[in-house]
Amino acid sequence: MSPPMQPLIVGNWKMNGLVAALGELWGMSQARPETEIWIAPPFTLIDRAVSLAAGRIAIGGQDCHHSTSGAHTGCISAAMLADSGAKFVITGHSERRTDNHETDAQVRAKTIAARAAGLTVIVCVGETEAQRDAGAHESTVTEQLDASLPDDLTDIIIAYEPVWAIGTGRTPTPEDVAAMHAHIRANLVARFGEAGQGARILYGGSVKPENAALLLGQPNVGGALVGGASLIATSLLAIAAAASA
Numbered sequence: 001m002s003p004p005m006q007p008l009i010v011g012n013w014k015m016n017g018l019v020a021a022l023g024e025l026w027g028m029s030q031a032r033p034e035t036e037i038w039i040a041p042p043f044t045l046i047d048r049a050v051s052l053a054a055g056r057i058a059i060g061g062q063d064c065h066h067s068t069s070g071a072h073t074g075c076i077s078a079a080m081l082a083d084s085g086a087k088f089v090i091t092g093h094s095e096r097r098t099d100n101h102e103t104d105a106q107v108r109a110k111t112i113a114a115r116a117a118g119l120t121v122i123v124c125v126g127e128t129e130a131q132r133d134a135g136a137h138e139s140t141v142t143e144q145l146d147a148s149l150p151d152d153l154t155d156i157i158i159a160y161e162p163v164w165a166i167g168t169g170r171t172p173t174p175e176d177v178a179a180m181h182a183h184i185r186a187n188l189v190a191r192f193g194e195a196g197q198g199a200r201i202l203y204g205g206s207v208k209p210e211n212a213a214l215l216l217g218q219p220n221v222g223g224a225l226v227g228g229a230s231l232i233a234t235s236l237l238a239i240a241a242a243a244s245a
C-alpha cells in the first residue's frame with residue numbers, strides 16, 4: 001500500500017553548477033508547482049541558493065561528515081550545512097560509496113549526525129548491475145537498509161537508486177521498481193512498524209520528463225531523486241508536473 005503523501009522531487013546537482021546555474025534554481029522557484037521540489041547544489045552554492053529560493057524550494061547538502069567539527073580537511077559537517085540554511089542532506093549516495101569507499105556504518109553515522117543537526121536525511125541504497133544479475137538485488141538493499149539506517153525513522157527518507165541506472169539512460173522496468181519499493185516498504189515496516197508504513201521512498205536513476213509519470217506512478221514510489229535532469233529548470237519542472245498528474 002502506498003502512503004498518502006504528496007510526491008517529492010529532489011534534484012541532486014552533484015559536482016555541477018557555477019554561480020550562473022542559480023538562474024535555473026530561480027526558474028524552479030518561480031514556477032511554484034504542486035509537487036514539492038528540493039535541490040542539493042554543490043556546497044559552494046548553498047548559501048546563495050538558500051537566499052535565492054527564499055523558502056519556496058528547500059536547499060540541502062549532498063553529503064556531510066559525521067563529526068560536528070574538527071581536523072577533517074575538506075569536509076563539511078551537518079552543523080555547517082544547517083548553519084548555511086540547508087534543510088536536508090543526502091547520505092550514502094552510490095557515488096560516495098564508490099568514490100570514497102563509504103561503508104554502511106559510515107552512512108549510518110553521518111545520518112545520525114545530520115539528524116542531530118536538525119536536517120532531514122535522504123539515505124540512498126541500491127544494487128550494482130552485477131548484484132542484480134546475480135539475483136542479489138533485494139538482499140543487497142536489505143543489508144544496506146539494515147546497516148545504514150538509525151534506530152528510528154524520524155526525518156528519514158529512503159532513496160532507491162540502482163547503481164546501473166544512474167546517469168546511463170537505463171531504468172528498471174516499472175514492475176522491477178514496484179517490486180523493489182515493495183521490498184523496501186516491507187523491510188521498513190518490519191523494523192519500524194507504523195513509521196515504516198509512512199516513510200517516503202524515492203526512486204532515482206535516469207528519471208527524465210519522458211519516463212517520470214510511469215516510474216513515479218508505481219506503488220510505494222513517493223517521488224524521485226534526480227541527477228542530470230535536475231540541472232535544467234524546464235526539465236525538473238516537467239518531472240514535477242508528471243509526478244503530481
Ligand SMILES: O=C[C@H](O)COP(=O)(O)O
Pocket residue numbers: 012093161165166167168204205206207225226227228229
Ligand atoms: O542523485 C541522483 C541520482 O544519482 C540519479 O542521477 P541521474 O538522474 O543523473 O541518473
